Amino acid sequence: MIKVGIIGSTGYAGGELARLLLQRDDIEIKWYGSRSYTGQKYASLYPNMYKIVDEECMDDNMKELAGQVDVVFTATPQGLCASLVDEEILSMVKVIDLSADFRIKDVSVYEEWYKLTHAAPQFIGEAVYGLPEVNRDKVKTARLIANPGCFPTCSFLSVYPLVKEGLVDPGTIIIDAKSGTSGAGRGAKMDSLYCEVNENIKAYGVGTHRHTPEIEEQLSYAAGRPVTISFTPHLVPMNRGILVTAYGSLTKEVTYEEVKAVYDKYYEDEYFVRVLEKDVVPQTRWVEGSNFADVNFKIDPRTRRIVMMGAIDNMVKGAAGQAIQNMNLMFGLPENTGLKQIPVFP
Amino acid sequence: MIKVGIIGSTGYAGGELARLLLQRDDIEIKWYGSRSYTGQKYASLYPNMYKIVDEECMDDNMKELAGQVDVVFTATPQGLCASLVDEEILSMVKVIDLSADFRIKDVSVYEEWYKLTHAAPQFIGEAVYGLPEVNRDKVKTARLIANPGCFPTCSFLSVYPLVKEGLVDPGTIIIDAKSGTSGAGRGAKMDSLYCEVNENIKAYGVGTHRHTPEIEEQLSYAAGRPVTISFTPHLVPMNRGILVTAYGSLTKEVTYEEVKAVYDKYYEDEYFVRVLEKDVVPQTRWVEGSNFADVNFKIDPRTRRIVMMGAIDNMVKGAAGQAIQNMNLMFGLPENTGLKQIPVFP
Amino acid sequence: MIKVGIIGSTGYAGGELARLLLQRDDIEIKWYGSRSYTGQKYASLYPNMYKIVDEECMDDNMKELAGQVDVVFTATPQGLCASLVDEEILSMVKVIDLSADFRIKDVSVYEEWYKLTHAAPQFIGEAVYGLPEVNRDKVKTARLIANPGCFPTCSFLSVYPLVKEGLVDPGTIIIDAKSGTSGAGRGAKMDSLYCEVNENIKAYGVGTHRHTPEIEEQLSYAAGRPVTISFTPHLVPMNRGILVTAYGSLTKEVTYEEVKAVYDKYYEDEYFVRVLEKDVVPQTRWVEGSNFADVNFKIDPRTRRIVMMGAIDNMVKGAAGQAIQNMNLMFGLPENTGLKQIPVFP
Amino acid sequence: MIKVGIIGSTGYAGGELARLLLQRDDIEIKWYGSRSYTGQKYASLYPNMYKIVDEECMDDNMKELAGQVDVVFTATPQGLCASLVDEEILSMVKVIDLSADFRIKDVSVYEEWYKLTHAAPQFIGEAVYGLPEVNRDKVKTARLIANPGCFPTCSFLSVYPLVKEGLVDPGTIIIDAKSGTSGAGRGAKMDSLYCEVNENIKAYGVGTHRHTPEIEEQLSYAAGRPVTISFTPHLVPMNRGILVTAYGSLTKEVTYEEVKAVYDKYYEDEYFVRVLEKDVVPQTRWVEGSNFADVNFKIDPRTRRIVMMGAIDNMVKGAAGQAIQNMNLMFGLPENTGLKQIPVFP
Incomplete structure (x- = not known):
């Protein structure tokens, strides 16, 4: 116990x-x-x-x-x-x-x-940055875990394989993120009232959101050099969920299969990261209440860019679930113990 | 297996x-x-x-x-x-x-x-009417279960103890019910489109909803005589949840404690029925994703009526969860096997 | 000016x-x-x-x-x-x-x-109770208007003709009301946060809501004798709108046409009260952003009750719009001046 | 008439x-x-x-x-x-x-x-492309108006001044757009059902959305050379509204005041385009039900990019309102005739 x-x-x-x-x-x-x-x-x-x-x-x-x-x-x-x-x-x-x-x-x-x-x-x-998909071994022996932020978790998992493998120029990365309202917390603020959030979407913290340096630091490790990104979060009228739409320039011409292979290389053994099938977009409803991160991508040959997308439940993989995933590792338990909930829909 | x-x-x-x-x-x-x-x-x-x-x-x-x-x-x-x-x-x-x-x-x-x-x-x-809280023993040996409707489950659990004990005149019962939209099913109908349901509330099937005779039949068994009720469901812009607000005339003067004792008599050993504390109203958010039915009541001395309230998740206690509860009983398993999910919030 | x-x-x-x-x-x-x-x-x-x-x-x-x-x-x-x-x-x-x-x-x-x-x-x-459909002449000469509450406006307009004409026994009236969240005001309270209201429905102020005596007083004038009612408001996850579902026992057997004629008697010359066609239910979406009150009814011969329904925009006919309607009358202007907005949909 | x-x-x-x-x-x-x-x-x-x-x-x-x-x-x-x-x-x-x-x-x-x-x-x-803010004179004499798409209207108005003045490199423009569900139309499709859209956000038409070439054509006129962009729309659980978050690389170092002056140059005489005050972000709720387009920007010196943002009501400035604005011009009426509705909130 x-x-x-x-x-x-x-x-x-x-x-x-x-x-x-x-x-x-x-x-x-x-x-x-x-x-x-x-x-x-x-x-x-x-x-x-x-x-x-x-x-x-x-x-x-x-x-x-x-x-x-x-x-x-x-x-x-x-x-x-x-x-x-x-x-x-x-x-x-x-x-x-x-x-x-x-x-x-x-x-x-x-x-x-x-x-x-x-x-x-x-x-x-x-302190170990508690993203098990990257730092699993360090997590196991840590005394102190820095559990990742919700936006960084979703952003990083979406772009990591391509940055790590050098397929995307990290200096071109733009991350446009969308979050449900639970991310704003349970404090009583006028901006978080039902009537203020409902039937609305807005950006916030444009150019200044605190998750920016966190994403940059992790991407810098992946890229092997300092990375600066644009990051813009948006508030969406829903309770849970984060969707990331990330844009980056390809460093060379690639096929769908090549990019798919890169995602699979990093994620096919990961229980919680699901690389979706071709042309299937991540949606927050398909991960709600679960610790899954769904990711996928779309190559745009017209612009030589790639769109990298990811969806998580901000309360689970973006906070409590990932914290428990880390706890499991720290106590020598199977990583998905108590975290195999199937997403709740509808 | x-x-x-x-x-x-x-x-x-x-x-x-x-x-x-x-x-x-x-x-x-x-x-x-x-x-x-x-x-x-x-x-x-x-x-x-x-x-x-x-x-x-x-x-x-x-x-x-x-x-x-x-x-x-x-x-x-x-x-x-x-x-x-x-x-x-x-x-x-x-x-x-x-x-x-x-x-x-x-x-x-x-x-x-x-x-x-x-x-x-x-x-x-x-066929056994699969409401374990009433028909548990019959369910155990049944070959064919008629799993109750979502509105009947919530309506019946809310008013059952008082009808059974004769504290409410069953002929005065009016049930005003509110349901999330998943109850309308996944079929593509204009009336179920997001823009038609969102920012709206309406009654439907007024005086003609098919769950009416089902509720009446079960209440008749409880009352020991034929019961006719008014039942009006409403469509609420949310995915899941049913709330029942039922009104009935008291047959005699009663105190809070007396009525509470009656609810407890029927439900204190029931895992899935939670009689809330005094003045706490049932809310669908507190049962979402779970098999719980939360019930409570309020005596209105001005009108000599009592307001009986209940909340369930229509997809769980109102459908799939209750079906599994019945299955558990039929196979000799603990009734709450696989059904102990804590409601998801927010 | x-x-x-x-x-x-x-x-x-x-x-x-x-x-x-x-x-x-x-x-x-x-x-x-x-x-x-x-x-x-x-x-x-x-x-x-x-x-x-x-x-x-x-x-x-x-x-x-x-x-x-x-x-x-x-x-x-x-x-x-x-x-x-x-x-x-x-x-x-x-x-x-x-x-x-x-x-x-x-x-x-x-x-x-x-x-x-x-x-x-x-x-x-x-002070004149500023419901023009009832007190029009008094409003015109008033110095001080008590603008009606949102629930009382919708409740009263829904049941008024039948109470006035004695077709409904006023002592049997039960009003189950549903309101959007703007009614809770713009104050920063935890209970009004997006995540607390969204995906939820609950009753509040059961048996104690302050609009109860206001409705009772107005119904008493209509009935010609003291009236006590049951009134239960509910909070619905939407910005605007009030729906009232009111129940009452008929004092005699009536046909659809007879009841329709009674509603028409009181409302056919009223610009803002729309008696809907047979079997069409009031819905808040069809009055949103307007000063209209949509009303209709359904006779239930099984229970000898009638269900009286009404929908308004709580911010317009339930507050600001009605206040302006009163102002127009007080200044000798056509009553619907500046209030002919067509409901916004979707 | x-x-x-x-x-x-x-x-x-x-x-x-x-x-x-x-x-x-x-x-x-x-x-x-x-x-x-x-x-x-x-x-x-x-x-x-x-x-x-x-x-x-x-x-x-x-x-x-x-x-x-x-x-x-x-x-x-x-x-x-x-x-x-x-x-x-x-x-x-x-x-x-x-x-x-x-x-x-x-x-x-x-x-x-x-x-x-x-x-x-x-x-x-x-045929005249009916964006009065750009083509006003041509609209006045046209027989046939091509009323702009909802995303192109919001996208173009957000980035137009900076592209026209050469402050943004048009080849770097990435437009991440978010739309309410009314844009999907009133047809009965499973994907547009309440329970499918609610509590969800997703991208769609990634790299293939039909509004892409429309935006590109108009931006090409502004830039004076062919422009290719990345455009990704998203479906947001709300009825109305489009928010555009556009990213582009600055062609030179600029101050807030310089960029503000450029926006003002194009929009200060435009009734329907409101350039917001410093650090105020466009939000769909503040334009809902109106023909306004709210725009603003944020310079990000870290990345030498600028974030350009705009919000419209997709049903009004993105469709019917703009069509009427064009009609007004074609009939020699003041452009804002019948279009001065103040946005509805909440």
Whole structure:
């Protein structure tokens, strides 16, 4: 039995962690942390778990928590996880951080994009970027996981094989992403009201979204040299789902079969990445509620560009599911344990 | 290993049966029947199951199918199941019919409301109305299950305890129901187009909906005398979910505690029926993707009426989930096997 | 040129008032009042009016405002309008109050349901309940209009003819109403977030909604005796629209033609009330963006009840449009001036 | 009084033409053409117009129609308009074609992308591409208007000033567009069902969408040389609206002010094009129901690219509204006659 604590359990990502973990027999959630709702019944905030969770919300006392569990998930605002970890904590429990605190190796880049002073830069080096499809072995032995952002997960998985194999010029990559509204969190903001989001689509954070340097760093590793991209997220009137449409110039003339072979090289053994059949586009509805990432591509000979597409559920592969995938690896379990849910449709 | 066939596997209810059954280790789906798509890859119609289901759709040859499986689910238009079953079939396989063919004991009532001639009236008598919360023992030994309709399931569970205990005058019952759009099926009709359903709510089948006599029959058993109700369904712009708001006159003055005790009497041992806490209203979002039915009530002393409310996922407790609940009972399995999914939110 | 002030211009109803009034040549909005956004550009809050409105938001200084305009609309929280009016104000400007402050003649009923002490009970008597279809003549000469609530408008118009003519027993009336989310206002509340409202339907205020006594009072006038009803509103995932499904017992056997004649008697000369053709149900999409109220009915001989249905746009006929309809009457203009918008679809 | 005929009046664009034209006093619609619904009451298909339109649908007999009206709108499938016009018709009435038949000057390009043989290539030359912001003078004297496509309108208006002024390298332009579902039309297709579109986003027609050559042709005129672009549309779960996010490489270093001045140069006198304030992004909700096109841009110094954004209502500026704007010009009326609707929100 793996004992789990969740700090930030009342946000949407925290709720999804609880939902997914509660369906397992080998996991026990010992701590539903919530600074805002300490002392309140967890199921009063997530009535979907009524009669399933009877616990009350706890505070975020990491020291106390660390003594009771094997792994802590932090699904908290930027900066909080960094302020809670220290050597003692990391020697007691594994930490899987769903925030951005440990995703970016260059602390000055983090501080510039996030407008924060990093509270624990000494752990950035050892933190493992928790994208198992790329860093599986490192994840297995990590004490501290930087769980990838939702946009970076979907963006990276969509373009990675072609960048890695040099078929796309990384300097030409433009990523146009679309996200459901759960990504904006459960905080009460006018911009997130039903009537403001419904019947609307807009871009946001144009040229300034914080996931940009995260995507660039990972693509730079793949390309073997620094990569700068354009990244524009959009808010879509739906609860869940991220769709990425990425554009890049081909470095040489290629056939469908050649590109397909490159995707297959990287993904055919990956349980969670599904390379779709020819001319089938990724759609968020076909991954909703699951940890799958569906990817595909279309060569455009007129422009010598390639369109690379991917779809994930931002709450699962883009947050809680991927965090659990990392946990499974860290505890020596089959990677897809508790994550084989078939997407819910309609 | 239980071998399963699904006739009508490409409709929404059939797709949900497949989705739920595929997540189990003790079930093998041997036959994805579809008159419209015979020979086509099942996953091309339900890409959520891509890389999970490789089979092609089969026809609806019940004789051939019955020789290969232990149980057949029919998720088909009214009249089809009745035309497929005979004594030989029923001696070979268990049949769980998600259509209305065997739900109504009085064949003339069926024929009047459904405008069909019943093709197999000789089996109506033995068919068991598959609402386990009421007919659990009969379900266990049945050969033929009439799986309840979505509105009847939610309506009946909401009002049953009070009718059974005589606290509500059954002749005063008015049921105002609201359903998501998946209930209208996957057929291409102008009325079901996105732009026609979105940003709209309407009643339909006012005074004539076919689920009316089904609800009345079940309530009549509970009341011990014939019951006639008003029933009005509405179409809501959402994919899944049914909400029932039922009104009835109290037969005597009662307190909250007395009524709560009555609900608890019938439901406290029921895994799938959750009686909510005082003043908490059922909401479809808190049951979505699950087999739960959430119910509650509000006494209105001003009018001496009581408002009885219930919420289910029409695709799960209102169709595929309940069918599997029945299957579990018929095969001697724990009733909630494969049905413990926590509702998906958001 | 009629000079207009709006107090509470930045809420949804205030925004709708502005939108509708700005399209007229005979109106000038002089004052966009907003306690929360004083000094901020109005179009920054309603960018749909960018390049159309250049004004900044003003405070709610009624004295100053009253000297500059001919009519003031108050689209404000309960209690505010009552605190702003006095004899001097009412002698200077006409006031059309979109809140509930002057809707209920019995101040004790108001104070009980609204949990407020009424600040200006001396004006309740002269305030005219601004439902032109019933009180047209009184509206024309009023100084102070209590603009009806959204649910009361739709509920009352749906059942009024039959109650007035005694065809329905008023004591049996049950009103099940469904509203879009704009009715919840533009305030930042968790319950109004996109992800909380989308893919969900729920009842709220069961047995306690403040519109109940308002509906009862108006029905009591129609019936000629005190009427108590059951009223249950529901929140529907759409921006605009109210649908009412009302149930009542018939006092005698009637034909379709007889009931149709009664509806026509009251509504055939009403521009804004459309009695639909036989078996056509009211739908919110067919009135969206307009001041129309669509009504119809269905006799249910099985239960000797009648189902009375109505649909309005809660922001127009349920708020701003009706307020303007009242204004038109008060200024001697044709009642539908500036209100002939055809419903927007899809 | 301008007499109008609409061929294809029962599709969504035809319905929007009727809705907008019926609100004018100077227009009379004489002919509601509909091949599918000839003889049926128009308001039975568009109940929003109940009690406003009493006419029945007519066939598409262009000869008969041309004798009765001053202008014909064709809101019909590709190829139909071309098959209906001839010299006699064009000498009798003005024709505004909302299909693509006359948008592309090179008939071979049309035939290649539309997989049709053009039935009237002799009129392609004289047909005027009805984008008043560019071709206003030609529109005024045209007999035959090729009303622009929805995506081309929004795409072109977003990037036109910068291409025209040479600030963006046209060969680098990538247009990622998002559309509401009304663009898919009112035909009953499984892919357009509520449950298929809701809670989903997908790309479609990747690299092959028919609006591509239309955009390219217009951009080529602006650039003064042939332009090839990448264009990818996406289907968004909302009724109306198109958002364009376009990317291009800057040809030189520019400041915000310089680029703003370029947009203003082309649009500050345009009633329908609103250049938003700095850092304000276009959103479809702020143009819904109106003929406005909101545009803005963001310089990204990191990548030396510029992001150009635009939002329109696909049914208005993207179809019916623009067609009426053209009609106004052709009849010597102020261009915004009957088109000053303020966007509806929420």
